[in-house]
Amino acid sequence: MSEFKGTKQKIYSTALSLFAEQGYKSTTMRQIAKEVGIQQSAIYNHFKNKEDILDTIIQQLESSHLINIFENKEPQEVYKKGKLLLKNIANIFKLITYDTKTDLLFRFLMQELFNNSKLRVFYNEEFYQKNVKKLSAVFFMMMQDEMIEATDPLLLANEFFSPLFFYQLQITRLKADNQSTSAAATLFEKHAEFFWNKIKIDNSKKDTLF
Amino acid sequence: MSEFKGTKQKIYSTALSLFAEQGYKSTTMRQIAKEVGIQQSAIYNHFKNKEDILDTIIQQLESSHLINIFENKEPQEVYKKGKLLLKNIANIFKLITYDTKTDLLFRFLMQELFNNSKLRVFYNEEFYQKNVKKLSAVFFMMMQDEMIEATDPLLLANEFFSPLFFYQLQITRLKADNQSTSAAATLFEKHAEFFWNKIKIDNSKKDTLF
DNA sequence: CAATATTATGAACAATTGTTCTTTATAAAA
């Protein structure tokens, strides 16, 4: 959120764009400078070196809550919303598509994931583990309240999370080729709908058994 | 499948390893040559230039059937297997984990996906679309035979495919950090099991309705 | 205003890059 101003800000955002588009290694200092509209040597008044720009972007990424599925609310506050909660979460993924900045960060993350171990740690802990654990907690509470059928909450969390991630990646890929993303974008909501229908305890059916 | 012999083969496989690990751009001709055990200039007796090595790898990838979920069988041949079919497909994804060559190709594909439009076309057509279409066909037939509940077959295909892809990517990432993949590897089978249980038509329950 | 810190320029450097050239060794074909 809190960013710089003036030239430093321009360098930062230009570098992020280029890193996300072509990768860190393929982006040159001259290219960044040219796009910002300054001499390459002027960059070094704002950043120590190229790696410093990269580290700054990673820092930003770490404090960005790239995907914060509960918007800082606790599982026990929200689990009762049931289907609506799942739809909200799916929608948060979808919204990234329309938020230019988050979209860039996500593409940057995917671009450099296999080249940067720091990014892999971030991806695992802050992106994957954190969200899956929250989802597990939510599903567990739903089970206790007999809103959904009892199974392994962690499996359920993975099964709910993974399509959302996949659809996100699909859209990022489509955008890279300037292809339409509308069809893929509908899958977020469909997934939440489908998933809920499959795990919920159907009270009408339940009644017929008694 | 059909590969070269001697030095050319060594150059090819060394380059693939390095490209998959560090990315194309970060890998130098000197590094390849050193690992093969020859002079850098000797590479040019086998490949026109660096890009020629890349193109050769992509060609190999295109003829490799990276993920061929039906092993060349037609949907109508296999759909009757029901749950077993889904488990087989999940297992094909899992097996990549243990096949060194396919594993390298997959990591290479993910590494270079956003840098190479040719790879994106391959990913989309041969990896994603092809498999999802086959899955759609299978699910459609299962619906007609009243093996599973009726919904949008394409949605079902996406929902079944995406966790498998995600778990695959997870394992590739874990391997990059030499972390254990055993927990993630169990998710393939669990996914197939879970998914089938959710979409199948329960005949015992069905009977009680009549 | 004057003094000082900040930011820009433009040229240059040293290292690394992919690639080519000539020459020598090796293998295949006659």
Next chain:
DNA sequence: TTTTATAAAGAACAATTGTTCATAATATTG
């Protein structure tokens, strides 16, 4: 064996890379 294609080595080149330096312009501060 002789001839000829193939593959290797080793040096070198030209381009590109990140980075530094001395200097000039611009803001900031006293």
